[in-house]
Amino acid sequence: MSGLITRRTMLGGSAASLLAAPWVARAQANTLRVGMQSILSGPIALLGTSSRNALMMEQDRINAAGGLLGRPIEFVFRDSKGQPQEAARLTRELVNSTGCELLIDAEASSGAFAVQEVVRDLGVACIHTNSETSSLTADPKIRVPTAFRVARQGVHDAVAGSAYLSEYANAKKLNKWATCSPDYAYGRDTTAQYLQFFKQFKPDVEVITEAWPKLGQPDFTEVITKLIQAKPQALFTLLYAGDLSAFVNQGNIYALFSQIAVATPNVDYPVLAAIKNLPAGIQSATRYLETFPNTPANKEWGQAYLKRWNERPTNWSWQNTVAMQFYEAAIKKANSLDGKALAAALTGMKINTPFGVDGTITMRDDHTTIGYAIGWGQTTPKEPFIVDVKAADWGKIIELETDWKKQQKYI
Amino acid sequence: MDIDALGACLTTPACVVTQTTSGLIVGMLLFLVAAGVTLIFGVLKIVNFAHGTFYMLGGYVAYTALGATDSYALAVLSGALSMALFGVVFERALISRVYGSNVLMQLLVCYAVVLIFDDLVKIVWGPEFHAMGMPPAFQVPPLFIAGGVVPPFYAVLIGIAGLIAIVLGLGLSMTRLGKTVRAAAINPQMVSVLGVNTTLLFAIVFAVGGGLAGLAGALAAPVRSLSPGMGFSVLIESFIVTVIGGMGSITGALVSALLIGLVRGFGTIGFPQFTDGLIYVVMIAILLLRPQGLFGRST
Numbered sequence: 024m025s026g027l028i029t030r031r032t033m034l035g036g037s038a039a040s041l042l043a044a045p046w047v048a049r050a051q052a053n054t055l056r057v058g059m060q061s062i063l064s065g066p067i068a069l070l071g072t073s074s075r076n077a078l079m080m081e082q083d084r085i086n087a088a089g090g091l092l093g094r095p096i097e098f099v100f101r102d103s104k105g106q107p108q109e110a111a112r113l114t115r116e117l118v119n120s121t122g123c124e125l126l127i128d129a130e131a132s133s134g135a136f137a138v139q140e141v142v143r144d145l146g147v148a149c150i151h152t153n154s155e156t157s158s159l160t161a162d163p164k165i166r167v168p169t170a171f172r173v174a175r176q177g178v179h180d181a182v183a184g185s186a187y188l189s190e191y192a193n194a195k196k197l198n199k200w201a202t203c204s205p206d207y208a209y210g211r212d213t214t215a216q217y218l219q220f221f222k223q224f225k226p227d228v229e230v231i232t233e234a235w236p237k238l239g240q241p242d243f244t245e246v247i248t249k250l251i252q253a254k255p256q257a258l259f260t261l262l263y264a265g266d267l268s269a270f271v272n273q274g275n276i277y278a279l280f281s282q283i284a285v286a287t288p289n290v291d292y293p294v295l296a297a298i299k300n301l302p303a304g305i306q307s308a309t310r311y312l313e314t315f316p317n318t319p320a321n322k323e324w325g326q327a328y329l330k331r332w333n334e335r336p337t338n339w340s341w342q343n344t345v346a347m348q349f350y351e352a353a354i355k356k357a358n359s360l361d362g363k364a365l366a367a368a369l370t371g372m373k374i375n376t377p378f379g380v381d382g383t384i385t386m387r388d389d390h391t392t393i394g395y396a397i398g399w400g401q402t403t404p405k406e407p408f409i410v411d412v413k414a415a416d417w418g419k420i421i422e423l424e425t426d427w428k429k430q431q432k433y434i
Numbered sequence: 435m436d437i438d439a440l441g442a443c444l445t446t447p448a449c450v451v452t453q454t455t456s457g458l459i460v461g462m463l464l465f466l467v468a469a470g471v472t473l474i475f476g477v478l479k480i481v482n483f484a485h486g487t488f489y490m491l492g493g494y495v496a497y498t499a500l501g502a503t504d505s506y507a508l509a510v511l512s513g514a515l516s517m518a519l520f521g522v523v524f525e526r527a528l529i530s531r532v533y534g535s536n537v538l539m540q541l542l543v544c545y546a547v548v549l550i551f552d553d554l555v556k557i558v559w560g561p562e563f564h565a566m567g568m569p570p571a572f573q574v575p576p577l578f579i580a581g582g583v584v585p586p587f588y589a590v591l592i593g594i595a596g597l598i599a600i601v602l603g604l605g606l607s608m609t610r611l612g613k614t615v616r617a618a619a620i621n622p623q624m625v626s627v628l629g630v631n632t633t634l635l636f637a638i639v640f641a642v643g644g645g646l647a648g649l650a651g652a653l654a655a656p657v658r659s660l661s662p663g664m665g666f667s668v669l670i671e672s673f674i675v676t677v678i679g680g681m682g683s684i685t686g687a688l689v690s691a692l693l694i695g696l697v698r699g700f701g702t703i704g705f706p707q708f709t710d711g712l713i714y715v716v717m718i719a720i721l722l723l724r725p726q727g728l729f730g731r732s733t
Contacts, residue, residue, distance in 0.1 A: 068561035234706065241658045241667050242463075244588075245702040245709070248456040251583055252449050252703065265563030265659035272565055273657045276585035278576050297659070299567025 055094040055360070057350075058117030060110055060138075061129035061153070063102035067264060069293055070339045074129040074152060075100055076332050077340040081347040091354050099123055103134055110134035114141040114149075124360045125149075127346055128170075129339065132156040132209070136165070143167045148365040150346040153339050155180070160391040161433050169362035171369055171390045173346040175310075175338070179397060181216040182423045183415035184288050184308060187399035189224035191306055192257065197284055199231050201255035203246055203262065203270070206235035210261050217259065220423060231255050236266070243270045247277050255283055263289040268297045275300050292335035295408045305402040307409055310338035314407040315398045315414075320377035341378045345395075348376050349386060380414050393417060440704030451582020453699040459588045461695025462595035466650035467668050468675035468687045469602060470643030476619040476682025477639045480529060481537065483544035485647055485672060486665025487551045492517045492648025493655040493664070494559055497566050506569035506656070513652025514645045521644025522637045529640070530633075548665070555662045563661040572656070591653055598646070599688050606684060615639060619682060674713060678720050680730020689728055 059078060061071035078098055086095045099121050103110040110130050117123040126149035128138045135154035142149040149170045151159060157178040160166050192198070202218070204210035222228055232253035234246040247270075250258060262270050267289055274280060280302035288308035295301060309315045313325035313335075324344070328336040349369060354360065357368040373385040373394075380396045387393050397420075400412035428434045443449035467489050474482045496513035500506060528547065532540045572587040606612035618625045618635055626632045650668075658664075675694060679686025697716055701709040720728060 064556070064561065068556075069563075072561065232706075234702070237710065239661075239664075239667060241654070241664065242460050244456045244459055245453070245698045248452045248583070248699070249702045249706070251452060252443060265565075265661050268563060268565045269657065269659040272568065272659075275568065276572070276576065276587050276657065277583055293562055297563060297565040299565060300573065 053094050055091055055096045055125070056099055056121060056123040057096055057125045057127060058099050058101070058114070058121060058123030059127040059129055060101040060103045060113040060117065060134075062105040062131065062134075063100070064104055067105070067131075069264075070131075070153070070337055071102070071129060073334075073337040074339045074343045076328065077336065077343040078127065078129075078347065080328065080331065081344055085347065085351060091351065092358070092360070098127075103130060105131065105134065107134045107137035111137040111141050114138045115145070118145050118147055123147075125350060127152055127343065129153050129343060132159070135159055139165065139167055139170055142170045146362045148350075148360070148362045148369075150349065152342045152346045157427075158431075158433075160389055161428055161431070163433060166390055169366045171349070171366075171386060173349060173384075173386075173392050174342045175395060175397065176391055177213055177216060178424050178427055179393075179415075179420050180288055180308065181213065181220050182420045183397045184286075184399060185217055185220035185224050186416065186419060187413060188259070188286050188306065189221060189228075191284075191286075192225055192228065195257075195284065197256040198227055199229055199254075199256045201232045201234070201250055201253055201258045201283075202230060203234040203236065203250065203258060203260045205238045205262060205266065207238055210235065210238075213261055214259070221259075223423075236262070239266065241269070243273050246270075247274050247279055250279065251277060251282065257284040257286065260285065260287045261289060262287070264294065265297075267294050271298050271301065275302065280305070290402060290409070291337055292408075293337060295402075296335065301402055301404045301408075303401070303403050306399060307402050309396065309398045309400065309409055309412055311336055311341050312398070312407065312409055312412070315400075315409070315412045316377070316380060316382070316396050318377060318382065320382075324377050345374075345376055345378055345384060345392070348374055380417065393421065435705055435708070437704060440700065443700065443703045446581075448581030448583075449703075451580050451584065453703065454696065455582065455584045455588060455592075457696035457699030458592050458692065459695070460698050461692040462592050462599075463650050463654050464668070464671055464675055464694060465599060465688050465691035466595055466646045466653075468672040468679070468691055469599075469684055470646045471672050472676045472679065472682055472684060472687045473615075473639055474643045475676065476684075477615055477622070478529075478533070478636055480533070480540055481544075482529075482643070483541055483669070484524070484547040484551075485643070486667075486669030487548050488517045488520065488644045488647035488665070489651040489668050490555065490660075490663075490665035491520065491551065492651030493566075493658070493660050494555060494564075494651075495648070496652035496655050497559075497564055497660055500566060500569075500655075506571070509566075509655075510649065510652040513655070514649035517648025517651075518641040518645030520648075521640035521642075524644065525637050525640035530636070552662045559660070559662075561662060563659045565659055566655040568656045587656070594653065598649070599684075602642075602684055603688075611638070671713075674717055676727075678717050678727055680727030682731075683727070683729035686727055686729030 061074050063071040082096055082098055090096055101113045103113055126147055128135055128149055128151045132154040135151045146169055151172045153174055155175055155177045157176050158165055160172045202214050204214045236246050286306040290307040291310040313322050352374050353365050353368040357364040369386050370388055373383050376384050378396055379394050384392050384394045397415040398412040400409040403410050471482055471485050474480055492513035495516045496509040499512035500509035528543050532543050574586055577584045614630055675687055675691045679690035694713055697713055701712040705712050
């Protein structure tokens with residue numbers, strides 16, 4: 024008899040379900056849905072996945088602390104595959120069909136600009152967590168009243184990197200430089216931006232050769248041998264992820280790194296983990312580093328991420344974490360989820376976070392963050408992978424960023 | 435365009451040695467992949483759009499085999515043999531069903547295999563890239579010949595690929611199997627009528643083609659990043675090699691792969707903004723002069 028469902032049991036169950044239905048519905052309605060779309064498949068899916076991982080940790084942390092406005096939060100993740108039109112469609116769907124009341128846009132720049140226009144239309148609160156293109160928030164024509172950015176910004180990185188590299192170049196007497204960056208908008212624009220500030224800090228610097236390999240190019244041999252022929256004293260490269268790994272591995276067998284100094288802002292944990300013979304002494308920015316800022320809170324977060332996901336966090340991971348920390352503080356302050364109310368609360372807000380260079384990050388009036396940890400140091404093949412890290416001077420960054428904004432006629 | 439730099443390079447022995455080695459390694463690895471494409475087309479008239487998948491899987495299998503055995507030689511062997519086996523399965527299970535079908539059907543079958551295996555690679559090895567790392571035996575300083583830089587690892591790779599080119603060339607011209615393959619390329623019906631087991635012959639052709647692509651993926655794994663979809667970039671260049679060399683010609687594949695390698699090697703000095711474009715210019719120029727390719731038969 025056991026194992027069979029009788030008619031009476033069935034009726035009883037149905038009655039119970041009917042009685043419970045409103046409670047279930049209310050519980051579901053009470054949940055605060057946060058929409059997030061990112062690149063969760065394709066060659067750089069690792070970055071999108073690392074964003075999702077960080078947000079799932081935030082979901083657990085916030086819910087354990089009682090949720091937001093007393094409501095548990097639940098993320099709704101969507102894969103845009105890195106296609107801007109898909110990112111825009113998903114944003115609209117997350118709000119209109121899935122009932123999301125807050126948005127995390129974890130797209131790269133191409134997708135973020137498409138999402139920005141949808142957010143302008145919807146009026147919902149949105150935080151871009153991964154777009155580094157400065158104009159997204161710097162250009163008043165592109166800026167949106169309810170959209171903010173919690174991510175490093177290209178112009179900040181360019182000033183910080185150029186200031187560090189000019190000091191390094193002066194100390195080592197490196198005047199002849201080469202560049203090698205991917206042949207698309209990011210590679211060309213950001214290289215130009217770095218060089219502009221680099222020449223400002225060190226007017227006698229000379230770029231004697233340039234290489235523009237294609238994104239995902241399997242072989243960099245001809246680029247490496249060209250660099251050997253040109254005999255620069257130093258190389259600046261914006262190659263990243265698998266391309267940077269292949270470039271380093273192929274450069275190693277030409278002993279490239281014993282012939283010239285190398286600088287890159289793009290060495291992060293996945294690259295460090297994948298390159299088996301990482302040369303020591305590459306000048307590198309810290310996109311995310313557990314030891315910079317060297318605080319217990321930063322180390323604790325990095326270790327918690329490693330323990331939960333069995334891999335190290337990326338730059339995108341900390342940026343998504345900080346976005347939720349900003350939402351949490353702003354919702355508490357505004358006591359509302361309304362886009363305009365949250366925008367008012369977020370503007371000028373300063374929060375305590377492990378990822379700020381002094382333990383805080385500020386959301387500036389132009390909807391972008393300042394004070395996050397930017398440092399440069401040199402690589403070492405073993406942990407902590409980047410040593411002698413020097414923190415960037417945020418006073419200098421803001422001063423030159425303001426000049427740049429004036430040049431661009433943004434202010 | 436920097437003609438002065440190119441002129442200076444061509445008159446400097448160090449530059450000539452370095453850029454020629456660079457061109458040879460790019461060309462030889464390309465030849466290994468393209469040889470399979472051209473062999474399969476020559477015999478079966480199938481344009482194998484899934485050939486890049488063999489290259490990708492060869493690299494991944496070698497990566498795993500190295501982890502298990504700690505031997506680069508065994509890793510390379512695993513990459514090549516597993517792809518030879520996969521070539522047979524691919525031919526028997528899928529391609530044999532679309533012989534004689536229109537090109538669109540063959541293209542769809544191949545494209546489905548590309549997508550399926552790109553996703554399977556993501557599931558098995560993860561979406562992030564991997565790097566095999568240089569085997570300890572090759573972690574040595576480069577050689578300097580006439581002032582030019584020659585990495586020992588590349589010298590060995592060029593040697594292996596060159597040896598395979600010779601074996602393949604001799605095998606096709608001197609052995610009974612090779613002669614049968616060449617005969618099947620010209621008139622498969624006649625070969626079949628003469629009592630040759632063409633089913634077995636076609637499977638062997640796919641085994642050789644797949645094995646060569648797997649070998650290229652495995653040989654290159656220490657210096658190239660492994661990522662899902664990596665086969666696509668080599669596939670395009672393999673087709674260019676096949677078209678320039680003449681569809682179906684192994685000698686043509688070798689010559690055109692080396693030509694592309696050298697165009698890349700020296701083009702990057704003289705035409706830094708136009709290196710990729712230069713390859714297509716060379717292809718157009720050759721096809722205008724010889725529409726059937728350098729070593730192709732006119733039809």
